[in-house]
Structure formats: structure tokens, C-alpha cells
Amino acid sequence: MTKTQSLVLSFKDDISLTEQEGQLFLQSSSRPTMPLENTSKGLQAVLRQLSSGATEEQLMELVVQHDEEIGLPRFFYFLQKLIQAGLICHTVVWNQVRLATIVPVSRQYQFRLNEPVADQPYLLSRFAYLHQQQKQWVLESPLAHSKMLIHDWRATALLHVLAKPTRLEELCREFQELSPTTVSMFLSLLLCQNALNQLNENGKTEAVPSLVQWEFHDLLFHAKSREGRQANLYGAYHRFEGQIEPLPVVKPPMSDTIISLYKPDIEALKQNDVSFTRVIEQRCSLREHGEQPITVEQLGEFLYRTARLRKIMGTKQRPYERSNRPYPSGGACYELELYLVVNVCEGLSSGLYHYSPTEHTVEKLTDRTRELEKLLEYAYSAIAKQGKPQILIVLAARFQRVTWRYNGMAYAAILKNVGVLYQSMYLVATAMGLAPCALGGGDSDLFAAAAGTDYYAETSVGEFILGSRADL
Template identity: 50%
Template sequence: MSQEFVLSFKKDISLIEQPEGDRIILQSSDCKLTFKQVTSGLRTALNTLTTNKATAQQLIDLVQQRDGIHAKLKFYYHLQKLSALGWLCYSVVIDDLLLASAIPLTCDYQFSHKNVDVECKYALSRFAYCHQVEEQIVLESPLSYAKVVVSNWRGAALIAKLAKPQHFRDLTVEISGITEEIAQKFVALLLNTQMVFEVAKNASVEHTTNITLAQWEFHDLLFHTRSRKGRHTNLAGGTYRFLGQIETLPAVKSKMSAETIDLYKPNLETLKALDPSFTSVLEERKSIRDYNKIPITAQQLGEFLYRSARVRTLMKIEPTEISSRPYPAGGAIYELELYVVVNICEGISPGLYHYAPDMHQLCWLSGRNEHTEELLQGAIRGVGSDDELQVLIVIAARFQRLAWKYESIAYATILKHVGVLYQTMYLVATAMELAPCAVGYGDSDLFAQAVGTDYYAETSVGEFILGSKDSNYR
């Protein structure tokens, strides 16, 4: 057990004393420890971890002074148990002021107790990031099972210095009040929480030479770890965190225009009889970027949207309204919106339209303009097509529609919904012998400007190209 750091309980650990039977209960949200026949030294040490801060050696000495050598050994075991449960915070203190604290994020967090090599340089991990939480600076990393709360301006200054490889002794320069001992402890705290890494003699950092980590971008790994369980204790799932505070968005967005086009509605019973088999559609599905000289028609576009994305039913199930559509969605919330950029379509004028899935209509937003041209050109670049695009379908998300219910996983769920909608569109287009192709990326700022939406309330999350299939295509 390292004796360098000041120890304390996490804030969510409660201590309950039961005078009857000399018991003390330590309890977190998911675990409880009961200490029986509690001695004076153990009682004082546990209370010290709750109300004050002390090093492991100070706590062990306190127990030994009051209860004897055997109690000291037993308390050492208790400290190991508390550490294994992820209940202990590790802090660096300077002049009785807290500099920084490592706080476990999971119940199985293990502080590794690595020592700083006095001959080596250390640098901040490229995955580490600072942000403000409840008026405190917090350093986190998707590599770590702990967060570091920086409680003093000197801690922030030390982190800034570690952007470049440093010997811990170098950290004493330019930052007042930082001794070599404090600098070494601070680097050790960050090292044991994977916020810094040892820099090799060739100036490479450990996780840049690790071929697995090298292929992770910062934002991808952070998004992955924070939208999955395992490396955080944030609330996740359907928490309804804004219930009673903010009104939920309606299941269907209001019409964006009074100028509408009623779309063709196919007879589903006829389609069931005439469509190719499901296996045939699955096997023949592919991205097609070559188009027939005769463009897609308004009837084909109407059938495609009807089969892919219409509202089948609307239902009021407290505390919100939900719907049923041809593709699946978490909680039947359906936050995705479809916008159709028509370049060439027989029966529909070029321009930008919003699809009203409940009425199965296209609502006119604008004619061909600079924004629609840029959207089309961006899609062409995204798929590398030489042919002139016929129809671009932009998939947007009303983010708050989903975030109102789901916490931690809202955006990850939106992207999953884009995926299942892509697949539904591919299968419908294949069954209709059209040419479908999903686009790998798009410009969300450009889309928000084209449609006139608030980027943070609704913007694009996917693009899909549709056209008539070249009869010579195999």
C-alpha cells in the first residue's frame, strides 16, 4: 500500500455507527461492509477517512497506537479491501491545501501504485482532457477508471506543463510553491490514473507505439467508453431526467411548409405477393453509384419513403407520445427526420423538401440554391460517383427527442438508428430495383444553414443517395 498519498473516502460512501454491538457499517450505492466489535483505533481511522484526510501510514500508526501491533496488520488488510472496492480517493496536498485527487469511477477500480522513475520524462496522454464539472476542473481519460479533480491553480499549471515531456524536477520551475516532492507525487498520481505516460528515450509515448491504441482517435475512444458501461458510473438508459422540467418534443415534427406534395402510396398486399424473396433481397443488396438515363419517378420515390419511413401508427403512452414505423427505434421514440434534396426526379421539381411521415407528404422548403448544390456536391465526393445524382436523402435528428428520456447513450442510440434506417432503405431500394448508396459523412453545419435549424437542436447525422438503376448494371 502506497504511503505517499493522502487517503479519504469517496463522497458517496456513508458511515453508520451502531453502538449496540460495537458495529460500523460502510455503505455505497451497490455494496455494504459491516465491521463487528470495532476497536477504538479502527473507529477513529474510519471516521478520519470520512471527515478528514490522512496518509495510509498515519492511519496505520493511529491504529497501532490505540489497539496494538496485531490491529495494525488487520487494518492494513482493511485498507486493501477498501481500495479494491474503489472506495478510496488518493490526493496530493500542498501546505494543507488540496492540489488534486484521484477519484475512482467504478467499483472495481485498482490504484496501481506505480513509482515515478527519477530518470524518466513523463507527458500527458493524448486521450486525457479537462472539463468543468460543478465548478471544478476535472481531468479524465477513456483509458482510466478514475478521474482527477484539480482543486488548486497549481494543479492546472502542472497539467499544462505536462503537455510536453518533462522530468518531474522540471515542474518546479515557473510554478511557485511546487517542491520536487510535490511534483513527484503529482506525476505519480497522474501516472497511476493513466493520465500521463512514460516517454521513451526516442521521445515516443507508450500508447503511440501500441498499435491498438494508435488506431483509436481521441473522440472515438471517449465516445465509446462514455456510451457503454464499464468505465464510468454515470446514469445510463431511460432515466427520464427532464421529466417535469422540460416538455418532450412531439412524436411527429410539425409541418415545415404549407406547400406540400401528396406522395404515392403503394398497396402493401400486392407488394407482399409480387416482391422478390427476403433472401434474394438480402443477397442482392449493394451500393450502386451508376444511374439510368431515365431518372427516378415521383411514384417510385413515394413508394420508397412509404415502405421505409412512414408513420404507421401514433400512440400516447405516458409520459410521451410514440409511433410505429417500418424500421426499429429505441423506445419507439423515432427522433430521425428525412429531408429530400431533389436534383432530378420525374414529377417533382428540383429543391429541398421535408418528409412528413404521418401524412406521407413532401413539404417544400426551397428551390435549387447554393446550399442544395453544396449538399449534392458533398454527397458526390462522399461516394466518389461520376454520375449526376438524382435524389439525396439527408437524415437529421431531433436530438432532444431522444435525450429527454435517455442518458449517456442518447447519441450512440441515434447512430444505431441511422444504421437500421440505412439497412431498411437498402432493402426497400433493392426490392424496388432502384440504385441505393449510403454516404459515409456529410456537413452538418451546411445542412443546418440550408434548412434553417438550430445545429444543437436538429441537424444531419446521415445521408443516403437514391436513383434509378442502370439497366446494364449487374
């Protein structure tokens, strides 16, 4: 068997060939209908055959049958165009068993077949991963513009062995039931998908400088939450509409112990507040707090100026409620809930509180607990123990507010919203003469335990320390 005989070409699943008044069209769910003009009888036969699949040899035979050998150069040119357009899948087959199929997922996809060398070891890329999708294994990688559907357990077994450095000849010995051509072709497809690395004499992969510092999960999140090398739905699709009710814009009260907060006079502040430029220029992170703690009145003013709810929007036509608040939020989802872990605050006992942005009140959830001590200890360490935080504000996301609305970008949007709120908090704290400091990390399991939330429904995505200034 030749190498090309182990490779079957076919149209991607979402592509169909239609015919109108003798003219052929390629139709796809993801791109405009493409008319196929001036196609010879041979090329038309090729197009029809590609719907079910054929090897390159079989396609060439069809061309010769209809157009004679003179039709072959045009066929090769035409096939290249279809491959470059990302319309063609390649499947490794062995004894009529399909092992794996490489499917283009982006416009930058390029199909290049490199032969694996016999005497050098190969190792799966640390960025490649397998997951179950529509009841089959799919191999993906944030380095790839394609995905690989795994059809047969022998392909999974080959991947298993390639998790350790392995030479082609060793693989062929281990998988004697497969032909060496098939094994080699499988490796070629993995190379084409950037899922396999050839190791050098020192047993190392050639380091790509720009990849060295990427962690797997960071690069995967980046690739999947941006458009480009992925074909998932991306944007505001409301894919659960009619099946799942969207969460209300305001979280219902969490306890009966409700404390009203001080409301500042916004009109007076508009006239007399510190200038915007002074706030921007003086803003800095302050990690030490004053001996005189922040007061509940200051806390009330801070929350009113950063996070209160000004208006609810939502119509019969657009049942997804949205709101308006002092800080912006992607899609006006306003999924972020503010929880206050109060260590010391004049006029407010220590414990855990939830902020109600509509009522401008806090609901007391618990007194000081072991979990709250741990959250405060974590925050203290995150600022290199420069000062004990007076108040730790935890930003928790009600994830389904965003996942109901957005595809592909929901978690990325939440983290952007955290950044936006951080900046508003910094600016308001600076204008009020308070000490602000954002934190880069926190324990979301610990927070869920402290607040009694379901980790998958609502937990922490950001933390912010607030207190009185030590230098005033």
C-alpha cells in the first residue's frame, strides 16, 4: 500500500454539493454558497465523490475516465484550492478501518504532509489533549488550526505510546497489525496538527521561544476565548433561550439580617469632588491600613459610588434583564456580586456580608468563621503580609448570567468585568482617601464554602482589599 492509499479525502461534514440547472454549488453552514464554474465532467465526478470520500488515486482515476490524462494538472490545481480553503478532511485508513480524521477549523489551516523520520524519537506535544465530543474522542491543541477525530481504539493506543518518546520503528513493531505506512501516515497527520514533536539528539524538543513560557491552560483559554483557530459558536447566541430561564439581573436576598448603608449626595460630589486628573494621578495600591479603621459610612459611600444599581432594563421582547451601574459590564450582564469579609470596620461587626446593589444594603451571612479567617489570611499573604486587611471585598460571578448569553467568550468576559470593577474601586477609594489594593488570586473553593454557594453557579473571581489609609 502506498502512503496516499492510506489517506481518504472527503468534504467537511457541514459541506454539501447542490446542483441547479446543470451548475454545481458548494453549500456550507459557515460560509457563503460557492458556485463551481467551468468544471469539467471529471472535476464534477470528483466533487460528487468527495461527499463520501476517496483516495487521491481513486479521484485521479475518475478524472482520467472522464477527461483523459490531460485533465490531471487541472484536477491537482483544483484539489489544492479546495484543501487551502479548508473544505477537505483527511482520514487515515487501514484495511477499510478509519483510524483518525483531521478536520480544518480555521481559515489559516494549511495541510502539509511531512514524513516522520525513522531514527528520531517523537513525543506528543504538551499542548495536545483528548476530550469526548459527540460521543467520540477528539484530539485538539491550541497550536492547531484543525482538530483530529479519533475513530478507532488503535489510534488512541498510538497516542498512549507517544506520551513517551518513541521512534517510528518502535511504534511499527508495537503495532504490527497496522501497516508501517498507516502508522507513518498517522504520525504525519499529528505533525500537520502540531500535536507531535520530533526530539533532537539530547532528547529535547526544539524550543520555540514564544511558547516556552505559556502554560497549557492559559494558551488553551486564549485560543478558545478569541476568534481564529477554533470553529465554535462565538458571541451573543442565547443558545439556552426557551430551555433555561436566564438568571434575574439582581440576586435575591441571601439573609434576613439587613443593614442599610449610607448614601452620599452624588449631586454635591459632582460639584465638589477631587478633580478627575488628581484621582488618576494619585491612584496607587496601598497595602497598609491606618490604626483608625474604615467606618461603615465610608464603606457605604464607597459601595454606592462604585457598584449600586441605577436602573433595570428589560422588555417583553428582550426578557433577559439588564441593568445600569456606575461601572461598565460586557453585555450589561452585571454578573458580579460583592461580598465583604469584614475584619475591622467601625460600626459594622466582623463577619461575611453580601451587598445588595438595588437596596444599597448589606445582608449579614455569617459571623467570623474559620473559612473567613482563612480568606483574610490568604489576602494578607497575597500582599506579602504588609498589613492586615480591614475589609476584603470578594467579587463572585453568577456564571450563568453570562453563559446564558455568550458562547466561547463567557469566562473571558467575566475576567474583563473584574478588571473594570477593580479600576472603578481604585478610583473611588483614591477620591475618598481610602487605601485600595487589588489581588491577583484567591481560593474559589474556600470562598464557596465560606458563603455557602455552589462552586459551578457562583464563586469568587476577584478580590480587593479596602481600608483606611495609614498615612492620613
